[in-house]
Amino acid sequence: MNATPNPPKKRKTGAPRPSPTLSRAAIVAASIAVADTRGLTGLSMRKVGEELGVEAMSLYNHVTHKEDLLDGMIDVIFAEIDLPSPSDNWQAAMRTRALSTLEALERHPWAAPLMESRATPGAATLTHHNTVLGILRTNGFSVRLAAHAFSALDSYIYGFALQNVNLPFDALSDIQQATEMIVNRMPADTYPHLAELASTVVMQPGYSYRDEFAWGLDLLIEALEHTRRATDDPTPEPPAAAP
Structure with missing residues (x-):
């Protein structure tokens, strides 16, 4: 008699959790690296995400908008x-x-x-x-x-x-x-x-x-x-x- 296969586990719903590899400090540091190479005109959430190897949208778990990001960069x-x-x-x-x-x-x-x-x-x-x-x-x-x-x-x-x-x-x-x-x-x-x-x-x-x-x-x-x-x-x- 064949054993009944275990039912697949249900995925939890709700807001996605921030990636444990990301932090505000890491995002600000990556943004400075992008600006140092490309200038402010080349700074974008997409470029920062590429620098960190993540999707740009995940950055918004730690910074609210680009002005918030610039605040952090200047503070550094x-x-x-x-x-x-x-x-x-x-x-x-x-x-x-x-x-x-x-x-x-x-x-x-x-x-x-x-x-x-x-x-x-x-x-x-x-x-x-x-x-x-x-x-x-x-x-x-x-x-x-x-x-x-x-x-x-x-x-x-x-x-x-x-x-x-x-x-x-x-x-x-x-x-x-x-x-x-x-x-x-x-x-x-x-x-x-x-x-x-x-x-x-x-x-x-x-x-x-x-x-x-x-x-x-x-x-x-x-x-x-x-x-x-x-x-x-x-x-x-x-x-x-x-x-």
């Missing part, structure tokens, strides 16, 4: 930036922070336009901003002057980063070749100052445009220190309590 970039100690001299602290920020933006060229654009910043972003402001405040900057300094420094850092990554050359040999090509198409008698700059500075051995960053940063920090020393705290005192 802020976490990569070295933050000095609040007890450090403010000039040295701002140099450390600025150079580390530039290095992070060189690793992730797509990030500079987004660094201050997030309406829902993450913990690393908020910690970064709070620390920078704290260093300025504990070193004699008024609230208003700290705001000015923070804005000026960030404008310089992000602006330099954008210009640096968009230059039409990558290496020292490239900049010299590109400059020589431009000079050859640029009559020196018509554009004498550009020709002088190219021959005297840019085409000299060892020139690197990136070295301009430190020079400009020192100039800005020196100007901020001069302003700090010369400016009284404009924050009004709270009104005295009534007798």
Whole structure:
């Protein structure tokens, strides 16, 4: 007599469970990898899914939409930036922070336009901003002057980063070749100052445009220190309590 075969097991119904191999951190890391290779225009849920070897729809178990994903990506970039100690001299602290920020933006060229654009910043972003402001405040900057300094420094850092990554050359040999090509198409008698700059500075051995960053940063920090020393705290005192 033949044994009765076991009936097939019924599949459980309900919402699919998130894949145990996925996490928000893994999705954000994969998204950064895609953006580093393809830029923001090449970033899509489908490409991130391909990077992780999963269907794009499974990503939505961990991120709600692309803006949420960008929030997480920018928070990771802020976490990569070295933050000095609040007890450090403010000039040295701002140099450390600025150079580390530039290095992070060189690793992730797509990030500079987004660094201050997030309406829902993450913990690393908020910690970064709070620390920078704290260093300025504990070193004699008024609230208003700290705001000015923070804005000026960030404008310089992000602006330099954008210009640096968009230059039409990558290496020292490239900049010299590109400059020589431009000079050859640029009559020196018509554009004498550009020709002088190219021959005297840019085409000299060892020139690197990136070295301009430190020079400009020192100039800005020196100007901020001069302003700090010369400016009284404009924050009004709270009104005295009534007798």
